[in-house]
Amino acid sequence: MGIRWKITLIFLAVFLVTLLPVNFFLFNRVDKSLRQADQVELLAEAQKIAEQVRLEPFLMPLPPVGYQASLYWQDEATGFVELLFESPDFLRDQDTLAYTLLQRAEGAGVLTLELARSNARLQDELRTVTSYLVGANALAIVLAAVLIYVVAGIALRPIKQIITVAEKIEATRSFDKVPVPHARDEYATLARTINAMLGRLEQTLRTQTNFFASAAHELKTPLAVMNAELSVALAEAREPRLQELLSNQLAEVEKLNQTIQDFLLVSQLKTETLVVRTHSQSLPEALYGAVRRLKYLAAERQTKLKVTLLEEDVPHVSFDFDKTETVLANLIENAIRYSTPASEVVIELGRQASTVYVSITNQINAPLPPLHELRQEFMKSKALSSGLGMGLWICDRLSALQGHTLELADPPGQFKATLSLPLGDNT
Known part of the structure; x- marks a missing residue:
């Protein structure tokens, strides 16, 4: 239940708590006044009749x-009672009669x-008053509820604007x-407080992003030098033990270089400064480039990469070669x-309807978290013992x-994982 409905119900409850006792008091006063007026009228009629009564000769209007x-x-002396006059069926129905008694010395x-x-007339008047009060109260409650709901909506409009922006x-x-x-x-205080908080978050994010970018740029050159020197040393090494050592170091350097590339991509994606240049080109070339980048990791884990082209002539599609190769490499x-x-x-490249797709399928022996969580930043499966958990997030973006x-x-x-690229209109 929203705040608007809560405000409406609270004000309506206060309205009812105030209105109902007041109306009950007013009804009791009206009831008492009508009954008193009815009794006064009956007594006046009795006095009018009594004034015309005569005993000798007997006269009774x-x-x-x-x-x-x-x-x-x-x-008064003997207590003897003599009935002088009585209407037919007098006082036979006590519940529906108003009664008065008038005495005088004679x-x-x-x-x-x-x-x-x-x-009956008195009861009709009381029922009429009751129906009027009930109808008026019901109408007042409905109107009050509608007005309170509308006013609450107007009062909460700044909150809705804050929620929409947030x-x-x-x-x-x-x-x-x-x-x-x-x-x-x-409301103004709340908006200013939120804006101040957003400013601090923006500054923190900017500092973090700048750190990622600066660190990545500073590390790129030394890592490139280390990669080149290790590659040369590995090619010239003759001892198996030294070859194994250099091969392991080269794999770690390449892994670190990939992490630095991920840092750069993250900072560019966060700041929306990443430039995407797409044009029509061959998707198999980007796929083979990604496979070549991961041959050492596949060999290390004794994993076989099976690439299958489901069509001999795959049409060109529009994409950014470097960015798409990065996506495919991360997925692989x-x-x-x-x-x-x-x-x-198993890596398959084919065509389906109006798209060209690359599907990458692997066997797993551990449960995965919900798939939508894998697209989030720094999220990875428990089965993954290394990595930052940014690969699928980068691929998705x-x-x-x-x-x-x-x-x-x-x-x-x-x-x-299946990456689908739409075909162009002229394909």
Whole structure:
């Protein structure tokens, strides 16, 4: 339940707690006033009749229509009671009659007049008042609920604007700021506080990204020199032990160089400074380039890379060669690292409908986290003992920048990544 509904229910509850007792008090006062007025009217009619009563000769006016009367005289000395007049069925239905009694001294005794009438009119008036009050209260409650809901929505509009902006904020080169209301209230304070926090986050992200970029650039040259020297030394080495040592060092240097490249890509993707240059070219060439880059890792893990072209003549598609080769290399590297030792990684390149695709399938012996989590930064499977966990995130971002689609699947005992590139209109 949202804050708007909570505010509406709270104000409505306060409204009901206040309104219902007041209306109950007013109804009791109206009920009492109507009953008193009815009794006064009945008593006035009784006095009017009593003034016209005579004993000698006996004279008793008939009560008006709807009234019933009883007249009797009681001797005060002996207590003898003589009934002088009584309407038919007098006081036979006590529940529906309003009743009054009027006495006066007459000779040696007391003359008593009892007058009654139906209280149906009084009950009708009370029911009418009740229906009016219930209807008025129901209408007031509905109108109050609608007004409170509308006013709460207007009052919470700055919060909705803050939420809308906050949902669009991403870790890019700059953060969109939350609009600050002109009113000097808590909303404005909240917006300024959030903007200040976003500014600090933006500065932290910029510092982190600059560090990645600077470190990567500083390490590129020494790593390139080390790679060249180790390659030359490995080619000239004759002792098996030295060859093994240099080969291991060269593999570690290449792994470190790949990590530096990932750092550069991360910083460029974060700051949205990565330039993508796409043109129509051969996808198999990019695939073979990625495979060549990972031949040492495949040999180290005794993994066989099986590349299959499902079509002899694969049409050219539009892509950035370096970025797509990086995507394919990262996907193949993940497949090698995730796969069981001494297994086979199947790489297929083919055409389906209006796309050219590359699928990479490997065997796994450990459960994977949810596939959507693998696309997140610094996320990797527990089966992966090394790496930064940035490979699939980089692949996903580079693919999206080029208009390509990266799909992940985990059939039983396998992990499959499929990169799809759309064909051009003239293909």
